[in-house]
Amino acid sequence: MRDYFHEIIRLINNNLRNDELFTAWFSAEELDYCRFNKGKIRQAGTVEQQYLSLDLIAHQKHTTTLLGLKKNLALDQDNIKKALQVMREQLTMSQIDPYHMMNEQVMSSENIISSQLEDRHSILNFILENVQGLDFVGSFVAGPIYRGFANSFGQINWFNKSSFILDSSIYHSQDKAIKINYSDIKFDRHVLNKKIAEAREDLAIYNKTPKIIEPGHYRVYFSPSAVHEIFSMINWGGFSHKSLRVKNSPLLALYNKDKSLSPKLSLYENIKAGVGPSFQSQGFLKPAQLNIIEEGQLKNTLISPKTAKEYSNDHNGADESENMSSMDMADGDLKENDILKTLDNGLFINNLWYLNFSDRQNGCITGMTRFLCHTVKNGLKDAPFNVMRFDDSIYNIFGDNLKHITKNREMIIDNDTYDERSTSCAILPGIIAEKVRFTL
Amino acid sequence: MIFKLNIMESYGKKADFWSVNILDEQHEELEYRQGVEEPIHTSKDGGALITVLKDGGIGYASTQDLSEQGIKRAFDQAYMWASMFARHSLLRGLALPFSAHKGIYNPNQDMVVSQVNLKDKLDLLKEACHALSGHELIVDTSASLWSIETVSHYFNSLGAQVEQRFFHNIPNLCATANKENVTQQRTFGGMRAYCYQGGFEKLVSLDLIGQARIVADEALQLVHAPNCPSDVMDVLIDPDQMMLQIHESIGHPVELDRILGDERNYAGTSFISLDMFGNYQYGSPLLNVTFDPSIPHQFASYGYDDEGMIAQKEYIIKEGILLRPLGGQVSMERSGIHGVANARVSSWNRPPIDRMANLNIEPGSSSFLDMISSIQKGIYLKSNSSWSIDDSRNKFQFGCEWGQLIDNGRLTSVVRNPNYRGVSSKFWRNLKMVGDERTFKVMGTPYCGKGEPNQCIKVGHASPICLFSAIDVFGGEQ
Numbered sequence: 036m037r038d039y040f041h042e043i044i045r046l047i048n049n050n051l052r053n054d055e056l057f058t059a060w061f062s063a064e065e066l067d068y069c070r071f072n073k074g075k076i077r078q079a080g081t082v083e084q085q086y087l088s089l090d091l092i093a094h095q096k097h098t099t100t101l102l103g104l105k106k107n108l109a110l111d112q113d114n115i116k117k118a119l120q121v122m123r124e125q126l127t128m129s130q131i132d133p134y135h136m137m138n139e140q141v142m143s144s145e146n147i148i149s150s151q152l153e154d155r156h157s158i159l160n161f162i163l164e165n166v167q168g169l170d171f172v173g174s175f176v177a178g179p180i181y182r183g184f185a186n187s188f189g190q191i192n193w194f195n196k197s198s199f200i201l202d203s204s205i206y207h208s209q210d211k212a213i214k215i216n217y218s219d220i221k222f223d224r225h226v227l228n229k230k231i232a233e234a235r236e237d238l239a240i241y242n243k244t245p246k247i248i249e250p251g252h253y254r255v256y257f258s259p260s261a262v263h264e265i266f267s268m269i270n271w272g273g274f275s276h277k278s279l280r281v282k283n284s285p286l287l288a289l290y291n292k293d294k295s296l297s298p299k300l301s302l303y304e305n306i307k308a309g310v311g312p313s314f315q316s317q318g319f320l321k322p323a324q325l326n327i328i329e330e331g332q333l334k335n336t337l338i339s340p341k342t343a344k345e346y347s348n349d350h351n352g353a354d355e356s357e358n359m360s361s362m363d364m365a366d367g368d369l370k371e372n373d374i375l376k377t378l379d380n381g382l383f384i385n386n387l388w389y390l391n392f393s394d395r396q397n398g399c400i401t402g403m404t405r406f407l408c409h410t411v412k413n414g415l416k417d418a419p420f421n422v423m424r425f426d427d428s429i430y431n432i433f434g435d436n437l438k439h440i441t442k443n444r445e446m447i448i449d450n451d452t453y454d455e456r457s458t459s460c461a462i463l464p465g466i467i468a469e470k471v472r473f474t475l
Numbered sequence: 476m477i478f479k480l481n482i483m484e485s486y487g488k489k490a491d492f493w494s495v496n497i498l499d500e501q502h503e504e505l506e507y508r509q510g511v512e513e514p515i516h517t518s519k520d521g522g523a524l525i526t527v528l529k530d531g532g533i534g535y536a537s538t539q540d541l542s543e544q545g546i547k548r549a550f551d552q553a554y555m556w557a558s559m560f561a562r563h564s565l566l567r568g569l570a571l572p573f574s575a576h577k578g579i580y581n582p583n584q585d586m587v588v589s590q591v592n593l594k595d596k597l598d599l600l601k602e603a604c605h606a607l608s609g610h611e612l613i614v615d616t617s618a619s620l621w622s623i624e625t626v627s628h629y630f631n632s633l634g635a636q637v638e639q640r641f642f643h644n645i646p647n648l649c650a651t652a653n654k655e656n657v658t659q660q661r662t663f664g665g666m667r668a669y670c671y672q673g674g675f676e677k678l679v680s681l682d683l684i685g686q687a688r689i690v691a692d693e694a695l696q697l698v699h700a701p702n703c704p705s706d707v708m709d710v711l712i713d714p715d716q717m718m719l720q721i722h723e724s725i726g727h728p729v730e731l732d733r734i735l736g737d738e739r740n741y742a743g744t745s746f747i748s749l750d751m752f753g754n755y756q757y758g759s760p761l762l763n764v765t766f767d768p769s770i771p772h773q774f775a776s777y778g779y780d781d782e783g784m785i786a787q788k789e790y791i792i793k794e795g796i797l798l799r800p801l802g803g804q805v806s807m808e809r810s811g812i813h814g815v816a817n818a819r820v821s822s823w824n825r826p827p828i829d830r831m832a833n834l835n836i837e838p839g840s841s842s843f844l845d846m847i848s849s850i851q852k853g854i855y856l857k858s859n860s861s862w863s864i865d866d867s868r869n870k871f872q873f874g875c876e877w878g879q880l881i882d883n884g885r886l887t888s889v890v891r892n893p894n895y896r897g898v899s900s901k902f903w904r905n906l907k908m909v910g911d912e913r914t915f916k917v918m919g920t921p922y923c924g925k926g927e928p929n930q931c932i933k934v935g936h937a938s939p940i941c942l943f944s945a946i947d948v949f950g951g952e953q
Contacts, residue, residue, distance in 0.1 A: 078826050084537070132511075204740045
C-alpha cells in the first residue's frame with residue numbers, strides 16, 4: 036500500500052502546474068468484520084477502501100476534494116486529472132483564505148507496526164467455539180489501517196498498523212449484560228479465555244433481583260470505561276481553542292478561571308503512547324506529549340494551524356477538529372482491591388451510555404448507566420440495578436466531589452468505525468466521586 | 476459508473492443467491508463562517524457491495540475496484556464468508572425472500588443544485604452569513620450548504636434491476652451569542668432539520684437570508700433570557716423537536732433488528748417485544764405514525780430499499796396501537812412479522828440493516844391557537860440541542876435551543892436551556908392534542924448512527940406541532 040501511495044503522489048506531482056501547490060492525506064484500510072448475535076454470525080464481510088484528500092493551493096486560495104481511489108493507477112490518474120481541473124475552476128471563483136497555513140519545513144516520518152494477526156478464520160472459529168451456550172452479541176473487526184501525508188515540498192509521512200477489536204457482550208436477560216472488550220495487535224487466546232471466564236462468573240450477579248435506584252445523590256465508582264464516556268463528551272469541543280474563543284466550550288469557566296477542577300486531576304494528550312499517526316492532516320507533527328489539565332488547571336488547549344492563524348496564536352499540531360486523540364489521565368493511589376472497600380456504600384458503574392450536554396456552558400452532562408452496574412453495601416458487591424440517568428456538572432464530578440483515582444489504568448481503544456476505523460485511544464483510571472446526581 | 480453485470484451472471488453461478496449494490500456519490504460543501512469563505516470542499520466516491528448466500532450462510536464484500544478482476548475478487552471474498560461460516564450463521568434454515576423487481580426512481584424534476592453557478596450559491600451564503608451577524612453579542616456565525624448527488628443500482632441473481640437517483644441538500648445557519656458568562660447557540664431548526672431532497676427551487680423557497688435574521692434575533696433573545704424554570708407542565712413541541720422525539724422514542728425502539736437483538740452490544744435493545752405488535756397501546760388514540768417513503772422532498776424518500784423491496788407507506792402506529800415494526804425482508808423472515816422496505820446501507824462499504832427512513836406523525840385537527848389557548852401552564856419548545864436515551868429507548872432527556880413559557884392560554888417570556896425528561900412508554904400516552912396540516916412540517920437529519928461496523932444514514936421525520944400533558948421540565952444550572 037505504501038508503494039501505491041507513493042505512486043499516487045507521483046501522479047499528483049506530474050499533473051500540477053508551476054504555480055500550484057498541494058497537500059494530500061491518504062487513508063485506507065482492509066477491514067474484516069463479523070457481527071454476532073445469540074452466539075452466531077449475523078453478518079460478516081470484507082471492505083477494501085482507499086481515499087485521497089487533496090488540497091490544491093494557488094495564489095493564497097485553496098480548495099479540497101476527497102476522492103475514492105480504485106487501486107488502478109490508470110483510472111486513478113484519470114480521476115485525479117479530472118478533480119484537478121474542477122478544483123482549478125473552483126479556485127477562480129474562490130476567495131483568499133486568510134487562515135490557511137502550510138507546513139513548509141519538510142518533516143517526513145514513517146511508523147509501521149508489522150502485522151502479528153493470525154488468520155481471521157481461526158480467530159473467529161475460536162471465539163465462536165468458546166461462547167457456545169452464551170447469548171453472545173457484538174462485533175469483531177480486524178485488519179490493517181494506513182494513513183499517509185505528502186505535500187509539494189517533498190514531505191512524506193506514513194503510518195501503518197494491523198490490529199483487531201472485539202467489542203462484545205454476554206446477555207443474561209433483557210438489558211442485563213456483561214461487556215467483553217479485547218483489542219490488540221496480536222490475538223492471545225489465553226487473554227480472551229480469561230475474559231470469557233470472568234464474564235461467565237459476573238453473570239451470576241443477575242440472578243439477584245435488580246434494584247430500582249431512586250433519584251438523588253450517590254457515592255459512585257466510575258470504571259475507566261465510564262470515565263472514558265465522560266471525557267469523550269467533554270472532548271466534544273471542550274479542549275478546542277476555537278470553541279473556547281467563540282465561548283462555546285463546556286470548559287469555558289475553567290479557561291476563564293471562574294471554576295476549577297480537583298488538584299487530583301491531570302490530563303495529557305499523549306501521542307507517543309497512542310495508537311494513531313503522529314502527524315495531522317496538513318502534515319504538521321504533533322508534540323509527543325501536551326499537558327492539557329495540570330492539577331485541576333487548564334494549561335493548554337488544542338490549537339490547529341487554522342485556529343492559530345485566526346486567533347494569532349501558535350498552533351500545537353492539533354487536527355482541525357481540535358479533539359484529543361490520545362487522552363492520558365494521571366493515575367491515583369487507589370488500589371484495585373480497595374475499590375469496593377473505599378466506595379463503602381454506593382453505586383459501582385462499569386459503563387455509561389448516550390451522554391450529552393444538559394447545559395453545555397456550565398459543563399453539565401447527562402447520560403445513562405449500561406451493562407454491569409451494581410450497588411455496593413458495606414464495601415461488598417450487593418445487587419445489580421436498573422438503568423439510571425445521571426445529570427451533573429463536570430465541575431462537581433471532577434471538582435470537589437472527586438475523592439479517589441485508581442492506581443490501575445486501562446488502555447481503551449476507540450471502537451468507532453463510522454466511515455473508517457478510528458485511530459484514537461485513551462489511557463484512563465477509574466474514579467470515586469461523591470454526591471453524583473441521578474435524576475430518572 | 477459502468478458495471479459489467481454479465482460478470483456476475485456467469486461468475487456468480489456457484490452461489491445460491493447473489494446481489495450487487497453499486498453507489499456513486501458526489502458531495503459539494505460550501506460555507507461562510509464569520510463572513511469569511513471556507514475552502515470549497517467536494518468529494519467523489521463509488522463502489523460496490525456484493526452479497527452472497529451459500530448453504531444458509533451470508534457473506535459481504537465491498538470494493539472500489541469495479542473492473543472484472545475487482546468484482547471477481549470481491550465475489551470470492553463474499554462467497555468465502557458465506558460458505559466458510561454457514562454452519563455458524565444466524566440465518567441458517569431461513570428462506571430469504573429477496574425479490575426480482577425492476578424499476579427506476581428519479582422524482583426530482585427541479586434544477587440540480589450542483590448545476591447552479593457556484594458564485595450564486597456562495598453569494599447566497601455570504602449574504603445569509605452577513606444577516607446572522609451585525610450585533611456585538613453575536614460571537615460566531617456560519618451559513619452552509621451541503622449537497623449530495625447519489626446514483627444507486629441494485630441487481631440480484633433473481634433478475635432484479637433497480638436504478639435510483641437522489642439529490643440531497645442540507646442547508647444550515649448558526650449564530651452563537653455571548654453575554655458575560657451566558658452563551659447561547661441558535662440554528663436553523665437544530666440538527667440540520669431543514670435538509671431535503673430536490674433542487675435549487677426548494678432551497679430558494681426556504682429563504683435562507685430571512686431565516687438568518689430570525690436565527691440571529693432569537694440567539695440575542697436567548698442570551699438575555701432567564702433560565703428555564705423547573706416544574707411539571709404541559710409541553711407544546713414544534714416539528715423541529717418532534718422529529719427528535721419521534722426518532723429516539725418511536726423510531727429506534729420499533730426497529731426490528733433491535734428487537735431481534737442484533738444491536739444489543741452497540742445501539743441497544745428495545746422495550747418493545749415481538750408479542751406487542753397488533754395490541755400494544757403505544758400512545759394516546761391521537762397518535763398515528765407512518766413509515767412514508769413517498770413524500771416529495773422528504774429527506775429519506777425512495778422507491779426501493781437496498782435489498783430491492785418496493786417502498787410504500789405503512790402505518791406503524793394507528794390510533795395509538797402499535798401495528799408493525801421497521802424491519803426489512805430479512806428481519807421479517809426471522810420474526811414472522813410484516814415490516815416495511817427499510818433495509819438500507821449508509822454507503823457501498825456497509826451491509827444493509829433495518830433503518831428508519833421517513834417516519835412521520837400524521838396531522839391531527841387542532842390549530843396552533845387552539846393548542847396554545849388550551850394550556851394553563853406550559854412551555855413551547857423548538858429545535859433540538861441535546862439528546863440522550865437509555866439503550867432500551869425508554870428513559871429519555873432532551874434539550875432544546877428555544878423555550879417560550881405559556882401562561883393561561885398565552886405565549887409569554889422566552890427562556891434559555893429548556894430540557895425535559897420522561898419515559899417513552901408513558902410519554903406518548905400523554906399526547907393531548909395534535910396539530911393540523913397548517914402546523915405540519917417535513918424535516919429530517921443526515922445523522923442517524925447505528926450498526927457494527929458503524930453506519931451513519933439519512934432519515935426523514937415530518938410532524939405537526941404536538942401537545943403533551945404533565946411533563947417534567949427543567950433548565951440548566953443557574
